[in-house]
Amino acid sequence: MTLAAGYQLDIELDGVNYKCQVPTGGVEAGQKFNVKAFDLESTAALPMDRWRDVLLAQVMTRLKLNWNGEAGNKGNTFKVIVGVWIAFILVRWVLGLGINYGNAQILQTVIFYLDIAFFIFIIVLAVRTRSYLRARSNIPERNCAGCEDCCCVFWCSCCTLTQMARHTYDFDKYQAVCCNSTGIASGVAEIV
Incomplete structure (x- = not known):
C-alpha cells in the first residue's frame, strides 16, 4: 500500500494511541520512515509540515x-x-x-x-x-x-x-x- 504525503494515520504503541503524518514525498509499501507522533489522548491532532x-x-x-x-x-x-x-x-x-x-x-x-x-x-x-x-x-x-x-x-x-x-x-x-x-x-x- 502506498501512502501520499500528509496522510494521517493512527497507530498504537505500548497501549497508547498516537497520530502520525506521512512525510513529504509519501511512502511506498514496506518502506520505513520516521515521524513525530502525537498522543491522541492529550493533544488535539495538529497538522505537521503544512x-x-x-x-x-x-x-x-x-x-x-x-x-x-x-x-x-x-x-x-x-x-x-x-x-x-x-x-x-x-x-x-x-x-x-x-x-x-x-x-x-x-x-x-x-x-x-x-x-x-x-x-x-x-x-x-x-x-x-x-x-x-x-x-x-x-x-x-x-x-x-x-x-x-x-x-x-x-x-x-x-x-x-x-x-x-x-x-x-x-x-x-x-x-x-x-x-x-x-x-x-x-x-x-x-x-x-
Whole structure:
C-alpha cells in the first residue's frame, strides 16, 4: 500500500494511541520512515509540515512565547501585549484631543510616528511568532524563501493571524473562549 504525503494515520504503541503524518514525498509499501507522533489522548491532532486553515497575544501565550515573541516565560505575555495596546490607544487618544488645543502640526507628527512604531512592533511580534510556529511544526517556506513570514504578516496580517490561531488549536473539536489569555477553554490540553 502506498501512502501520499500528509496522510494521517493512527497507530498504537505500548497501549497508547498516537497520530502520525506521512512525510513529504509519501511512502511506498514496506518502506520505513520516521515521524513525530502525537498522543491522541492529550493533544488535539495538529497538522505537521503544512498550515491548517485570534488574537496574536493568545497565539503567543499558547506557544509559550514571551511578550517580544521569543521562547520563554509565557506568564505575562497576554497581559503585556494587551497593556501595550491599551497604552497605545490611550496615548493616541490624548494626543488627538490636544490637536484642537495646541500645535496641531507637532501633535500630528508625534501621532504619525507613534502609529509607525506600533505597526512595526506588531509586525515584528507576528513575524517572530509565525517563524517560531513554522519551525516548530516543520513547515518549510514555500513562497518568498527567506522572507515568507514577513511577507505574509505584512501583506495579509488578518489571514496570517487566523492561520496561526487555527494551527495552535483544534476549533473543529473544541470551542474557543474569547476573554482569557489563551482563547482555549479550561481543561483542554495545551500544545506541549
